[in-house]
Amino acid sequence: MELAPVVDLVRDAVTGFLQSLGLPAFVIDMVLALISASLIAGFMAVLALAFVWVERKVSAHIQNRLGPMRVGWHGVLQTLADALKLLQKEDIRPAAADRWIWWWAPAVSFIAVFAAFIAVPFGEGLVVRDFNIGVIYIVAITTFGVISMLMAGWGSNNKYSLLGGFRSAAQVVSYEVPMILAILSVVMVAGSLSMMSIVQAQEGTMLGFIPNWFIFRHFPFGLIAFIVFMIAGTAETNRTPFDLPEAESELVAGFATEYSGMKYAMFYLAEYSAMYVMAAMGTVLFLGGWHGPFLPSWLWFAAKTVLLVCVLIWFRWTFPRLRVDQLMELSWKFLIPVAFINLLAVGLWSVL
Amino acid sequence: MDISSYSAVPIFLGFGVLFVAFNYFLNSLVTRNVAEPQKYDSYECGEVPEGSAQIQYNVRYFIFALIFVLFDVEVIFIIPWAVVYKDLGMFAFVEMVLFLLILILGLVYAWRKGVLHWFTRPVEH
8 A cells, every 4th residue: 555645645734734734834844844754753763773683684694693682572672672771871971071072973974864864765755855866965965974973073172083083084075076976876877866867767667577776777887886886885884894983893993992881872873774775775876766566665675775785794793804004995996997987988978 | 946945954953952862851850870880981891991982093094084175075076067968968978078077087097096995904913
């Protein structure tokens, strides 16, 4: 069953009710945005809880373990219990820390990802706001995450945190360029930056059976763009094999060393939500968004994003961590040239 | 699509701040703070922390940030090109090949200069 008509119905009902109270249009607009903001916040929390559990289960099974089994069926409530535990933890602020920068860092990291959800199309017609520059908006606002890590690193006044913050900044900044270039090769074919239009451009099939997704188009250049995007996306979200900012074996927890309680939980929430946003971007740009046969659009979108998140988890337990010089050289000496050539190749293909 | 659709962005930002503040508040309600002087030291593997961490850092990070700014500004020029690419055809392609060649030339220059190499020298005491 499609969700978009239900959402429209609710929106119309709320709008009608507010109009009957005689409120001006911009207030109604604000109330609707607030309702969607609270829905998205709830969605994010559930998402992060679910993905932490999925990650633990998948990693456990990759290593031939069982993972969490005690709390609930196969440990489904384990992360909820962990969150409750974090809620009770004492909030310790190191005496040397820069108070305000330290306080704001988890907030910025959460808000950066939270605001990115505005432009994510969860299904046909299921988007908070369909910006005409949606793709660039998401890329731009998730990059604020790097500022939060620099803030956490500098504000904690801890050597591990500082190193983690700098590494994170250098890494995210380096992988930004290949990611945007990979995105642009899709934008070039779709001719739009809006998430909705990009998905609509991928409707239908080629030769009758291959879905018209960008990953299959201009073979092999669509596939190359997807691979570049996934590598850069893994680095952007600071996931293994690119998790140098929080490398637990050398930097304790990197930028999160001095955080405890809810502040630490905010970083965690932001990290897993950022993973989802990255997967959603990959789905929209390369995997045809909500398109697919038989099932409703939101279910297809959810299935594809969960699949991409599982790929990210799979990366984590397959590849060893890179060294910092290897990390930089992979981006500047390999991914950026490949992305440039790929962009030109897609351009040449569309012209001919 | 007019500019008013962006009104959701400040509302989301504000809601995010409130959400985080509410979580911090919940945390402060439930927790119990036991003051203990060592607890507020910076973590340094259990040792007494040595000096401040807000110090000068490796210039490498800055150089990478500098190259990034160059590339990112150039990417901004590519974005509008990519959006209208289909309508312009061969002309846009040739123009962009020239532009990208200059860009790649910059990358090659930085590469040859050894800027992209993250070298580490042994520490001299």
